[in-house]
Amino acid sequence: MNYPYISKIVDTKTEAENIETILFNYSKKTIPGQFFMIWIPGVDEIPMSVSYIDKETKGITFRDVGKATNALFNLKKGDRIGIRGPYGNGFKIEGKHILFVGGGTGIAMLAPAIEETLDKKIQVTTIIGVKTKSEVFFEERLKNKGIELHVSTDDGSQGYKGFASDFASDLLKKQDFTSVISCGPELMMKNLLDVCKNIPYQASLERFMKCAIGICGQCCIGEGIRVCKEGPVLDGTTLKNIKEFGIYKRDAAGCKVKF
C-alpha cells in the first residue's frame, strides 16, 4: 500500500561540503534509478532517488538546498522518517560499454547503477561534473572499481575544465559506447541528448512531485508522460518528442518555470 513506512535512520555521512547521505531501514526491492517519497514529519515529503542499495538498508544522498533537504540534513541516527516507494522505472542496464554522466548531485543516483553495471561485467566510463572541486563526491566510492573515471569542473579546479556535456561530447568522438546514461541539470541532459545522436540514451528527470502514484498530474510532461510512473528515466527517443525537455518545468502551482 502506498502509505509511508516509518523507518529509523541507521547512519548518516557527509560526502562533501553540503552533501549528506542518510541510510535507513527499508527492505523493499529497489533498483538503480528508482526513487522514494521521503516524509520528514511536520516539514514536507519529497522525492529522492536511491543512492545506496542493500537488502535491509537503503540510502539517499542530497545537497542542502531548501527547507526539506535542510531538515533532512539535520536528522541524526535514530530519527524517524516516512518512506513510500520505490517508485518509477529505473535504468535499463545493458550493452558492452556505458558512459555515465552525473552532473551536480546526479552522481548520487548513478553510483548504484554503475555498481550494477560492473556486476553485469559491462565496461564503464564515468564523468562526474560539478562546478568546483569541493563539490565532488563519490569519487572514492567509484575510483577503485576498475572503471575509467573522469571529473570535470566548470572552474577547472579539478580535472577537465568546462561542462560535463562538452567533455562527454569529446569522449563520444574518441571512443565507442553502446549507451549513455545521465542524471543532472536538465540543460546538461538536453545537451547530451543532442550530442548522443544515434547512441541509445537514458536520462533521469526531476519534476515537482505530489502523489508519486500517477494520478495527480503534477509531474506530467509531454503528452501526459508521468515522470513518477513512466519515468523518471526516459530514453532518447521519448525525450526527443517532449517539447518542454530542457525548456521548462512546472512549480507546485503548475506554472511554467524556465530552466
Next chain:
Amino acid sequence: MDEDAGSMKRIFSCGAGGIVTKSIGLQSREGYPNPTLVELECGLLNAMGLPNPGIKEFGDEIRQLKAAKIPVIGSIFGSDSKEFVELGKQMQNYGADALELNMSCPHAKGYGLEIGSDPRLVKEITSAVKTSTSIPIFVKISPNLQNIAEVAKSAEDGNADGIVAINSVKAMKIDLELKMPVLSNKVGGYSGKAIKPIGVRCVYEVAQHVDIPIIGVGGISTGNDVIEYMMAGASAVQIGSGIYYRGIDIFKTVCDELEQWMNDNGHKDASRLIGVAHQ
C-alpha cells in the same frame, strides 16, 4: 491527470468522453505542502489544497485541448460570486464547453465546501455565473452536508444545467507510530471504493429533488459501478481515483464493461437505466 493539456489529451485518448480540468482560481496557488496524498485500506486520502496556475496561465492548456477537439469542462473555484463570474467568463473565452463550479472541496479555507454548504450562496453564485455566460454550468456538491438535497435544489433554482455529486468525503488518517495526522493539512478528502455507497446515496437523494441531469462521481472503477450510479439517477459519470486502481486505460475498460453488462442483460438503450431505482 488534469494538470496540463498533455495529460488531459492522454486521458482522452484512453477513452474518456470529455475532461474536467483541475479546479482553477483567479491567482496561482501552490496548494498544501506534502504529504498531500496517501493510500488507505479502501481508498485514497488527499488534501492537495487546490493547487493551480491561475486562470490567466491556464488559458494555454484549454486552447490546446480545444485545438485537439477535446470536450472540456472547466472547473473553477472562487470565494464569492464575483470571482466565480470572472473565472467562468474567462473559461468560456478560452473555449471551455461547460463549467463546473467547485463548491465542495472539503479542505480549502474560504472556498469549496465553506461556500457550498450555504444554499443561499449556492443559488446566488450559480445564478450569477449562469446569467454572465452562455455555456452549460454544473455545480459540484459535497457529501459532507446534512442538507444535500436543499443545496442541489438551490443550484437548480440558480438555473444550473446539472449537478455533479459527489466531491470527496472529509476524512483524516493518523499515523500510529508518529501519533500525528499524515496529511500536512491534517484533514483531507477521501475518495475511491470506500465512498461509492455514499455517492450512490447522494445521487439518489438529489435525483428525488431536482429535475436537471446529475453527473455521478465517487469511487467508480468498474462498469457495474457506472450502472449503479445510473440507476440512482446519474446521466453521466466522472472517474478520478479509478485511474490509480485500474490504470490509465480505465476509461475504455469501463466503457467495454458497460457495454458487456448491457448485452448480457438485454438492454439496448443506456438512457433507460437512468433513475430506474426510483420506480
